[in-house]
Amino acid sequence: MYRYDDIDQRIVDERVAQFREQTRRHLAGQLPDDDFKPLRLQNGLYLQRYAPMLRVAIPYGILSARQLRMLAHIARAYDRGYGHFSTRQNLQFNWPRLEDVPDILEHLASVQMHAIQTSGNCIRNITADHLAGVARDEIVDSFVWCEILRQWSALHPEFAFLPRKFKMAVNGARTDRAATFLHDIGLHALRARDGEIGFRVIVGGGMGRTPIVGQVIREFLHWPHLLTYVEAVLRVYNRHGRRDNPYKARIKILVKARGIEALRDEVEAEWLHLKDGPSTLTEVEVRRVAGRFTRPAYEMLQDIELPQDGPFGAWRRRNVHPHKRAGYAALTLSLKKTGVPPGDVTGAQMDAVADLAERYSFGELRVTHEQNLVFADVRQDRLEALWRELRALGLATPNIGLLTNIIACPGGDFCSLANAKSIPVAEAIQRLFDDLDYLHDIGELDLNISGCMNSCGHHHVGHIGILGVDKNGEEWYQVTIGGSQSPAALGRVIGPSFAQHEVPWVVERLIEVYLAGRDSDAERFVDTVRRIGIEPFQEHVYAHAHSPRRHRESAVA
Amino acid sequence: MPTLIRRGAIESPPSPEPGAALRVEPHEDPAAVADRLGSAARVEVHFPKFTDGRGYSIARLLRERFGYRGELRAVGDVPRDQLHYLARCGFDAFLLRDGEDAKGALAALAGFSEAYQSSVDRPLPLFRRRGASSSA
Numbered sequence: 001m002y003r004y005d006d007i008d009q010r011i012v013d014e015r016v017a018q019f020r021e022q023t024r025r026h027l028a029g030q031l032p033d034d035d036f037k038p039l040r041l042q043n044g045l046y047l048q049r050y051a052p053m054l055r056v057a058i059p060y061g062i063l064s065a066r067q068l069r070m071l072a073h074i075a076r077a078y079d080r081g082y083g084h085f086s087t088r089q090n091l092q093f094n095w096p097r098l099e100d101v102p103d104i105l106e107h108l109a110s111v112q113m114h115a116i117q118t119s120g121n122c123i124r125n126i127t128a129d130h131l132a133g134v135a136r137d138e139i140v141d142s143f144v145w146c147e148i149l150r151q152w153s154a155l156h157p158e159f160a161f162l163p164r165k166f167k168m169a170v171n172g173a174r175t176d177r178a179a180t181f182l183h184d185i186g187l188h189a190l191r192a193r194d195g196e197i198g199f200r201v202i203v204g205g206g207m208g209r210t211p212i213v214g215q216v217i218r219e220f221l222h223w224p225h226l227l228t229y230v231e232a233v234l235r236v237y238n239r240h241g242r243r244d245n246p247y248k249a250r251i252k253i254l255v256k257a258r259g260i261e262a263l264r265d266e267v268e269a270e271w272l273h274l275k276d277g278p279s280t281l282t283e284v285e286v287r288r289v290a291g292r293f294t295r296p297a298y299e300m301l302q303d304i305e306l307p308q309d310g311p312f313g314a315w316r317r318r319n320v321h322p323h324k325r326a327g328y329a330a331l332t333l334s335l336k337k338t339g340v341p342p343g344d345v346t347g348a349q350m351d352a353v354a355d356l357a358e359r360y361s362f363g364e365l366r367v368t369h370e371q372n373l374v375f376a377d378v379r380q381d382r383l384e385a386l387w388r389e390l391r392a393l394g395l396a397t398p399n400i401g402l403l404t405n406i407i408a409c410p411g412g413d414f415c416s417l418a419n420a421k422s423i424p425v426a427e428a429i430q431r432l433f434d435d436l437d438y439l440h441d442i443g444e445l446d447l448n449i450s451g452c453m454n455s456c457g458h459h460h461v462g463h464i465g466i467l468g469v470d471k472n473g474e475e476w477y478q479v480t481i482g483g484s485q486s487p488a489a490l491g492r493v494i495g496p497s498f499a500q501h502e503v504p505w506v507v508e509r510l511i512e513v514y515l516a517g518r519d520s521d522a523e524r525f526v527d528t529v530r531r532i533g534i535e536p537f538q539e540h541v542y543a544h545a546h547s548p549r550r551h552r553e554s555a556v557a
Numbered sequence: 558m559p560t561l562i563r564r565g566a567i568e569s570p571p572s573p574e575p576g577a578a579l580r581v582e583p584h585e586d587p588a589a590v591a592d593r594l595g596s597a598a599r600v601e602v603h604f605p606k607f608t609d610g611r612g613y614s615i616a617r618l619l620r621e622r623f624g625y626r627g628e629l630r631a632v633g634d635v636p637r638d639q640l641h642y643l644a645r646c647g648f649d650a651f652l653l654r655d656g657e658d659a660k661g662a663l664a665a666l667a668g669f670s671e672a673y674q675s676s677v678d679r680p681l682p683l684f685r686r687r688g689a690s691s692s693a
């Protein structure tokens with residue numbers, strides 16, 4: 001991972017000092033709520049239904065064992081002993097006291113972490129593909145480019161008060177694992193025919209209440225121009241994005257209003273002035289940043305045969321991923337054990353995972369947008385030993401890619417914006433599908449749950465998506481099918497919404513249609529939906545909907 | 558009493574000065590006022606709310622694209638906590654909103670000793686300045 005130099009450290013330290021003073025003034029009654037709010041948001045602090053929530057940035061998802069131990073310490077000292085990994089590679093603490101937040105930020109700074117711009121109408125934490133540096137189809141190490149962008153976006157003076165939040169993702173491999181078409185700006189690395197590295201720039205994607213797949217604004221951006229071009233996009237957005245209605249303020253609305261062609265012209269015209277200016281990246285800088293990353297000291301090894309059968313085989317098949325170095329593997333620690341809210345980790349688990357990361361994976365780990373953890377550099381001959389230790393910690397559920405690897409936002413149990421709860425729904429579905437053989441038979445399936453239209457649970461891109469909606473003060477759930485993250489596609493609503501207790505039942509019916517309709521075991525749920533359309537699913541669910549039928553009239557979504 | 562921060566000093570009330578100011582609203586295009594910059598005693602960029610970030614881009618355009626060198630004053634909802642960003646975007650005078658503590662505002666201007674980006678006050682981004690001064 002990137003190690004701060006003294007200047008990186010100083011900037012974060014000065015930010016903590018600034019926020020400490022602002023918090024002091026607020027608590028002393030000298031900084032009213034309305035004025036304090038944008039300041040605290042840009043330091044990651046929300047005021048939630050029951051208590052403040054602090055969102056800590058895990059830039060592009062990478063953590064050291066030392067940092068994870070600090071998060072465990074914070075969880076114990078300032079929270080109720082656990083933290084929640086979000087879908088944007090952040091960690092959220094749900095119970096810190098406002099007056100403690102400056103101290104928490106200082107603890108974070110002591111291990112080169114921060115909560116800068118994890119909320120507010122500014123450039124947010126930049127996310128990346130979680131297999132950067134180890135994937136076999138890698139083009140560039142996205143972490144290096146993310147760090148360059150992190151520095152550029154941190155405390156950017158011009159873009160602290162954008163019309164709305166601004167999310168960016170970088171994907172460094174051929175396969176898009178970073179959902180670049182679903183961000184305000186997505187950057188997908190490319191190698192041109194002459195060998196030059198650049199990025200395809202995608203703009204205006206996003207979920208939320210107006211889900212839209214992004215559009216390519218520039219097919220190939222040569223890497224030295226990365227910052228100047230992105231700055232041109234941001235400037236056009238900052239000046240012309242709508243500010244009269246927060247629901248119409250994201251850049252996707254500007255893209256829609258202007259049309260991609262016109263926006264492209266506008267951005268190019270702005271860029272003409274910035275191009276080749278002082279923000280043009282240099283090889284020296286890219287090498288400097290790359291050189292400040294710790295790199296695993298790999299040994300010369302051979303790939304080995306691993307057992308296919310038994311519980312270890314099942315885990316290996318689901319949770320272990322190929323590695324570009326012979327003899328190594330990347331693996332996912334599932335945070336989706338039934339009965340545990342998706343993404344939640346206790347302080348004790350964090351300490352234990354930190355310990356394992358040190359013993360098995362060069363002291364580093366990663367956080368994925370699916371709210372799981374990844375050890376990226378494990379020797380294949382030590383996988384089985386590691387698996388035993390993970391199992392003892394409840395972190396070896398072999399469900400990566402399967403239905404029970406549910407993405408769910410904190411929902412109505414924690415979030416003040418929620419229409420409905422998401423955690424109990426996730427748990428009820430996990431309980432219904434607790435037969436591992438059945439789960440494996442169903443195969444790859446992304447099931448995503450959001451508690452409201454803000455879509456933190458990415459329901460639009462779930463193969464099955466579940467969205468909490470409010471009907472006259474009651475909690476209802478709308479179901480979509482056919483979404484996918486890569487290639488980016490948005491799910492379609494199957495019909496009127498359902499009561500909470502009906503949701504697992506609906507999922508079961510959807511699975512029945514799939515199992516009866518798939519053309520082979522290799523056809524995934526989402527492929528079947530694409531091939532046969534959503535009608536057979538609708539028919540089956542609503543024909544058999546004994547209780548849903550009751551609500552159909554009153555609950556048209 | 559209105560308080561102006563200018564060139565690192567507090568003027569309360571602001572000292573009187575001759576000439577007319579050119580005022581730019583957030584929806585206005587700096588290009589449209591470019592030919593009047595030369596004759597203005599100063600330029601005022603209006604912030605109806607401090608969370609309206611358009612004025613930051615306007616300031617940079619006035620300075621970096623249209624070459625304006627005179628006084629650039631932030632007016633309207635200008636609290637002390639924004640002074641640092643405003644200064645980096647090219648403002649050199651700040652008409653504080655009512656009730657802001659002027660000494661605190663001066664201190665806020667000096668809150669950060671470094672910044673990564675290219676900005677009006679320091680056109681070279683940090684990565685072009687790090688050079689040999691950077692150490693582990």
Ligand code: SF4
Nearest residue numbers: 409415418451452456
């Ligand atoms: S999707 Fe809605 S309910 Fe869920 S975390 Fe986001 S804002 Fe809260």
